[in-house]
Amino acid sequence: MARVLLFGPLRDLAGWRERRIDAASVAVLRSVLAAEDAALGAALGGKGVQVAVDQAVVRGDVALGADSEVAFLPPMSGG
Template sequence: MAKVLLFGPLRDLAGWREREVEAASIAALKAQLAGEDDRLGAALSGPGVQVALDQAIVLGDRPLAAGAEVAFLPPMSGG
């Protein structure tokens, strides 16, 4: 099981901040979440959304070990 964390508008959209999910990879995790909630799936694949695996930003797909932490971070703005 992986611990999934959502932040900012992603959390608001999903209606949850943290949950445990069984998935073999980040791509499989995204597909599972999208299958449960179309709007969340679209948001997770949107521009600027970053993925942190065990508190390190990663690009592309990665396998998930038992106990992994996957955080989806919304696009950041600044000024």
């Protein structure tokens, strides 16, 4: 089960910050999330949203292990 983290406006939109979800890859995870919450699914693919796996930003699809941490990072606001 990957540990999934949402930040900023994505967390507000989804109504949760952290969940454990069974998914073999980032692409599978996206479709699982989109299937249960279409608005969140669209927002996760929105402009400027980055994905980090185990705290490193990744592009495209990446395989996930049982203990992977996946974070969806909306455009950063600075401090």
